[in-house]
Amino acid sequence: MATSTSSTVTLNINGEKHTLSVDHRTTLLDALRERLDLTGTKKGCDQGQCGACTVLVDGRRTVSCLQLAVASDAREITTVEGLAEGDRLHPVQQAFLDLDGFQCGYCTPGQICSAVAVIEEHAAGWPSAATGDVRPEAGPPALTPEEIRERMSGNLCRCGAYVQIVQAVARAAAETRTETEEAAA
Amino acid sequence: MKEFDYRRADDVSGAVALLGDDPDARYLGGGTNLVDLMKSGVERPARLVDVRTLPLDRIEPADDGGLRIGATVTNSDLAAHPGIRNRYPALAQAVLAGASGQLRNMATVGGNLLQRTRCGYFTDVSKPCNKRVPGSGCPAVEGEHHNHAVLGASEHCVAVHPSDMGVALTAFDAVVSYETADGAAELPLADLYLPVGETPHRETALPPGALITGVTLPPARVAARSRYRKVRERASYAFAIGSVAAALDVSGGVVREARLAFGAVASRPWRAHTAERVLTGAPATAEYFAAAADAELAAARPLPDNGYKVTLMRNLVVAVLSELAEEAAR
Numbered sequence: 168m169a170t171s172t173s174s175t176v177t178l179n180i181n182g183e184k185h186t187l188s189v190d191h192r193t194t195l196l197d198a199l200r201e202r203l204d205l206t207g208t209k210k211g212c213d214q215g216q217c218g219a220c221t222v223l224v225d226g227r228r229t230v231s232c233l234q235l236a237v238a239s240d241a242r243e244i245t246t247v248e249g250l251a252e253g254d255r256l257h258p259v260q261q262a263f264l265d266l267d268g269f270q271c272g273y274c275t276p277g278q279i280c281s282a283v284a285v286i287e288e289h290a291a292g293w294p295s296a297a298t299g300d301v302r303p304e305a306g307p308p309a310l311t312p313e314e315i316r317e318r319m320s321g322n323l324c325r326c327g328a329y330v331q332i333v334q335a336v337a338r339a340a341a342e343t344r345t346e347t348e349e350a351a352a
Numbered sequence: 353m354k355e356f357d358y359r360r361a362d363d364v365s366g367a368v369a370l371l372g373d374d375p376d377a378r379y380l381g382g383g384t385n386l387v388d389l390m391k392s393g394v395e396r397p398a399r400l401v402d403v404r405t406l407p408l409d410r411i412e413p414a415d416d417g418g419l420r421i422g423a424t425v426t427n428s429d430l431a432a433h434p435g436i437r438n439r440y441p442a443l444a445q446a447v448l449a450g451a452s453g454q455l456r457n458m459a460t461v462g463g464n465l466l467q468r469t470r471c472g473y474f475t476d477v478s479k480p481c482n483k484r485v486p487g488s489g490c491p492a493v494e495g496e497h498h499n500h501a502v503l504g505a506s507e508h509c510v511a512v513h514p515s516d517m518g519v520a521l522t523a524f525d526a527v528v529s530y531e532t533a534d535g536a537a538e539l540p541l542a543d544l545y546l547p548v549g550e551t552p553h554r555e556t557a558l559p560p561g562a563l564i565t566g567v568t569l570p571p572a573r574v575a576a577r578s579r580y581r582k583v584r585e586r587a588s589y590a591f592a593i594g595s596v597a598a599a600l601d602v603s604g605g606v607v608r609e610a611r612l613a614f615g616a617v618a619s620r621p622w623r624a625h626t627a628e629r630v631l632t633g634a635p636a637t638a639e640y641f642a643a644a645a646d647a648e649l650a651a652a653r654p655l656p657d658n659g660y661k662v663t664l665m666r667n668l669v670v671a672v673l674s675e676l677a678e679e680a681a682r
């Protein structure tokens with residue numbers, strides 16, 4: 168069988184298509200930062216343990232350090248650069264700013280991408296390890312601080328801004344709920 | 353990382369053909385374990401066959417009334433599935449107790465079963481390890497082993513299987529479906545993992561080149577009252593130091609049926625058949641729950657620094673079964 172160690176892929180990032188040739192060893196994280204100058208996504212541990220590199224792939228939060236670029240071909244990728252609408256920040260971004268959800272800021276893009284997905288996962292009724300009764304008949308869990316802490320546990324913050332991060336996620340989730348309700352009314 | 357060829361399979365037979373009988377080829381699912389091991393040099397495949405996009409991403413009713421879970425269903429989708437949460441709640445809890453939201457979105461059911469141990473000697477290529485380099489020795493026996501096996505290990509390897517999902521699947525008699533060039537086949541999850549003995553590098557009974565295509569849960573009424581409890585060194589996002597998947601059917605204060613499996617104590621998810629036999633027909637009280645745990649753990653052979661696991665598992669069993677019994681009495 169003929170073998171090849173690189174491929175041409177088309178990465179659909181923040182609604183824009185980028186076609187490039189990648190060595191198969193390239194992670195999505197390295198493709199974003201080193202090839203496409205999208206340096207908002209951060210490299211922390213590079214082992215899937217810290218969450219700094221979190222992006223959304225087909226709407227689902229993913230650690231881009233363990234995702235091969237070649238396996239990301241044709242999938243829809245959203246990075247922190249793609250969350251705002253023009254000058255209007257995403258509610259999660261605005262809440263992190265307003266409530267001091269960071270200190271040094273290095274983990275922040277990953278925290279924000281993760282929080283965007285947490286709010287969607289919760290809205291879809293997903294339980295978590297903090298959910299007392301996972302059976303559907305128990306109904307969706309309220310997004311309590313305990314639930315937020317558990318759902319955000321894949322994002323480490325070495326400055327320890329967790330208290331404000333939990334508050335920021337809670338506020339953004341409440342705003343998102345209100346917007347959804349207003350849109351439905 | 354070593355350079356490698358990459359292929360994406362369109363269907364199951366195509367994936368099996370792409371892998372062939374090449375011992376240096378690997379299937380790529382979510383990659384959460386494999387890509388990490390490739391970075392550290394533990395895995396050095398010459399070719400990856402990407403199976404993530406195969407049409408195996410559904411959870412469907414099985415003919416016998418159970419549920420069939422496709423191999424590429426993600427941990428997230430498994431844990432969120434209403435049928436799983438309703439009929440096998442301990443399985444949803446086990447999956448949710450593992451890893452992080454990001455990793456659960458990527459990781460697949462097939463990959464979960466075939467993930468490798470997190471033993472620090474296995475993951476460090478500068479150290480000897482009988483699992484990684486057969487015959488090189490096991491430094492864990494006399495070294496760092498506070499999180500290693502107390503059941504079913506050998507002097508050649510004391511590593512534990514890290515899966516939470518697998519513990520609940522084992523308690524519920526899951527059956528693994530796989531495909532080879534000879535066609536489809538299946539084997540009980542209980543028979544998937546080989547005894548450690550002198551060959552810790554031989555981990556599963558799957559034939560070379562086999563691709564796991566799914567896992568089937570037989571119908572089990574007892575599973576509707578089930579629970580997974582995991583103990584770890586921090587509150588979230590850590591591997592277990594001990595865990596229990598339990599299901600209990602109690603009637604008139606007597607145990608009619610019990611299911612019990614342990615995690616993080618052996619090279620595989622450990623089904624506690626001895627304890628189940630003690631429980632069946634016994635009064636549903638803490639005293640008998642403890643006796644059942646003791647009967648199972650009589651086979652434990654702890655090392656100097658992991659004897660705490662025997663006590664931990666006994667306490668876990670009593671606590672989880674007591675909660676289930678209390679729930680049943682309500």
